[in-house]
Amino acid sequence: QQAEIGLIGLAVMGSNLALNIAEKGNRIAVFNRSPDKTRTFYAEAGALQDRIVPCESLEAFVAAIRPPRPVIIMVKAGDPVDELIATLRNYLSEGDIIIDAGNANFRDTIARFKGLEGSGLTFIGMGVSGGEEGARHGPSIMVGGTEESWKRVEPVLTSIAAKYKDDPCVAWLGENGAGHFVKTIHNGIEYADMQMIAEIYGLLRDGLGYSAKACSEVFSLWNTRRLNSYLIEISETVLAATDPVTGQAMVDVIVDKAGQKGTGKWSAIEALNLGIPATAIEAAVAARSLSSFKTKRMDAEAILGLPGTGRIAGDADAFVADLELALLAGKIGAYAQGFAVMAEASREFGWSLPMPTIARIWRAGCIIRSQFLDEITSAFTAMPDADNLIVTPAFAAMVQETDGALRRVVASAALAGLPVPALASALAYFDTYRRGRGTANLIQAQRDFFGAHGFDRIDGLDKHHGPWGSGLADF
Ligand code: NDP
Numbered sequence: 001q002q003a004e005i006g007l008i009g010l011a012v013m014g015s016n017l018a019l020n021i022a023e024k025g026n027r028i029a030v031f032n033r034s035p036d037k038t039r040t041f042y043a044e045a046g047a048l049q050d051r052i053v054p055c056e057s058l059e060a061f062v063a064a065i066r067p068p069r070p071v072i073i074m075v076k077a078g079d080p081v082d083e084l085i086a087t088l089r090n091y092l093s094e095g096d097i098i099i100d101a102g103n104a105n106f107r108d109t110i111a112r113f114k115g116l117e118g119s120g121l122t123f124i125g126m127g128v129s130g131g132e133e134g135a136r137h138g139p140s141i142m143v144g145g146t147e148e149s150w151k152r153v154e155p156v157l158t159s160i161a162a163k164y165k166d167d168p169c170v171a172w173l174g175e176n177g178a179g180h181f182v183k184t185i186h187n188g189i190e191y192a193d194m195q196m197i198a199e200i201y202g203l204l205r206d207g208l209g210y211s212a213k214a215c216s217e218v219f220s221l222w223n224t225r226r227l228n229s230y231l232i233e234i235s236e237t238v239l240a241a242t243d244p245v246t247g248q249a250m251v252d253v254i255v256d257k258a259g260q261k262g263t264g265k266w267s268a269i270e271a272l273n274l275g276i277p278a279t280a281i282e283a284a285v286a287a288r289s290l291s292s293f294k295t296k297r298m299d300a301e302a303i304l305g306l307p308g309t310g311r312i313a314g315d316a317d318a319f320v321a322d323l324e325l326a327l328l329a330g331k332i333g334a335y336a337q338g339f340a341v342m343a344e345a346s347r348e349f350g351w352s353l354p355m356p357t358i359a360r361i362w363r364a365g366c367i368i369r370s371q372f373l374d375e376i377t378s379a380f381t382a383m384p385d386a387d388n389l390i391v392t393p394a395f396a397a398m399v400q401e402t403d404g405a406l407r408r409v410v411a412s413a414a415l416a417g418l419p420v421p422a423l424a425s426a427l428a429y430f431d432t433y434r435r436g437r438g439t440a441n442l443i444q445a446q447r448d449f450f451g452a453h454g455f456d457r458i459d460g461l462d463k464h465h466g467p468w469g470s471g472l473a474d475f
Contacts, residue, residue, distance in 0.1 A: 002066040003029040003053050005156050007074060008084065009102075010037045014074035016135035017101065017128070017160070022051040024159035029053040029064035033075075058091045068095035070153045072126075077102045085112060085123075094120035097149045101126045105266055106177030106184060109144065110349075113176040122149045125176065127183025129366035130162065138162035140365035141170035142186070142358075144179030144351075162365025164374075169361040174351030181270070181345055182358055185338045188267025188281040190231075190367050191260075192334035192422055195284035197235055199420040200323050203409070207312035207416050208319065212249030216240040222324055227331075229370030258288040271337070274344045279425035280334035287421055308417020319412065325405035326423060328372075332398055333426025335376060336389035343387075356380040390433065403430055 007018045010032040021028045032038045035056045042054040055061035073084055081100055109125030116123045124145035141161050143150055150172040161170035173179055204210040216239035223232045241250040264285045271278035312319055346353035359376040363369055379392040386392045390399050410427050413420040444455035454464035
């Protein structure tokens with residue numbers, strides 16, 4: 001009996017994904033460039049060995065898979081993917097499907113898709129979320145490629161995806177780079193979500209003087225309510241952990257420098273390219289960069305001193321109640337921005353990205369899984385072409401309910417001198433987006449003054465320049 005699917009690349013992600021595929025009843029052929037990894041993988045596969053065909057040559061690997069052959073590649077992102085595709089072209093045949101399941105930039109995916117045109121092979125760019133654990137026990141899977149190639153892999157992918165209740169978290173999202181693009185925006189939203197949680201933690205720790213344990217208790221309570229999510233749950237857990245070396249709270253001995261591998265940055269770059277504000281994601285990426293300037297920040301603190309009062313004034317319990325609503329409001333801003341970026345990309349790249357489906361497949365198997373995504377799914381199901389999440393009836397009501405708390409939190413943080421860049425950016429986004437008459441009329445006047453760029457008049461009259469003569473003449 002031939003294997004239903006093949007997988008190349010048996011490092012952490014590939015091995016876990018292969019075990020998941022085998023465990024769900026699918027026969028799988030596996031190959032790794034260095035054969036010792038294939039041997040170790042097979043030796044440790046235990047009861048799943050029956051469904052695994054370990055291969056030490058690409059000839060044997062290809063022969064082991066039922067045509068048209070879906071071949072997942074889970075190798076180091078970047079050049080290795082292109083090298084492997086070039087090699088596989090010599091072994092695969094008409095109709096076979098190369099599936100890149102690594103963290104690729106969607107622009108590379110589009111280029112790889114195009115590169116295979118006319119070769120008889122097709123390409124799927126597949127975003128796989130949820131890290132090692134997700135790969136092993138059920139990831140959220142975002143697929144981009146032709147509909148025909150999706151049909152070939154749909155049964156296997158459906159069997160291995162995370163399930164939200166009984167609903168599998170996998171979907172075909174569109175052609176070529178659609179899957180990797182959506183995965184990128186997922187990661188951007190993840191950055192914003194994590195940053196906002198960290199800002200709330202900062203207000204509890206520095207503004208109210210809470211211990212890590214007290215912060216953990218706050219998150220524990222919130223996790224039983226509307227903020228119920230994987231990220232709040234793990235925040236509760238890590239804040240409660242004790243350092244075995246010093247006996248202090250574990251978080252208190254961790255250096256405050258955040259790492260990043262690049263997908264958050266890609267999200268922000270694509271938002272800028274598309275002209276869609278994703279300020280909460282940008283703030284989160286910038287905050288990680290600023291966090292890495294540890295020495296510079298310490299030097300600046302010595303020169304400038306800390307700003308503000310340092311403490312949140314007033315009733316601490318009322319402030320903590322506000323924090324819960326402020327975090328909810330901030331999340332609404334970040335997700336609204338992420339979905340708006342996807343809507344524009346969908347138009348730009350011709351993908352028809354299905355918004356309710358995207359929210360649906362993020363409800364399990366990925367880092368941003370939450371009850372909140374269920375509400376986004378409902379909102380977009382009711383109004384799939386909404387311009388922005390915040391104008392759907394359900395979310396408009398939530399913004400109105402929560403933005404007062406966000407405003408008080410951002411104002412108190414500013415007075416205390418405690419930085420909340422992502423929360424503040426979400427507030428500014430709401431305040432700008434909901435204001436029919438803004439201030440860009442002045443910018444248009446300035447642009448016309450120095451560059452004769454012209455402007456539209458509110459009365460529609462046909463006069464497109466101001467009465468300032470040639471501004472440049474006086475320059
Ligand atoms: P690595 O990124 O460490 O890559 C190692 C694997 O790539 C090995 O199997 C290695 O083979 C193979 N490889 C490297 N170069 C080549 C080449 N030129 N030709 C063939 N094979 C090659 O593996 P990970 O499992 O950590 O990650 C795999 C992918 O998954 C990456 O794209 C990564 O970004 C992504 N990832 C996704 C995560 C998620 O949450 N979705 C989390 C972590 C990673 P050999 O043994 O012979 O060296």
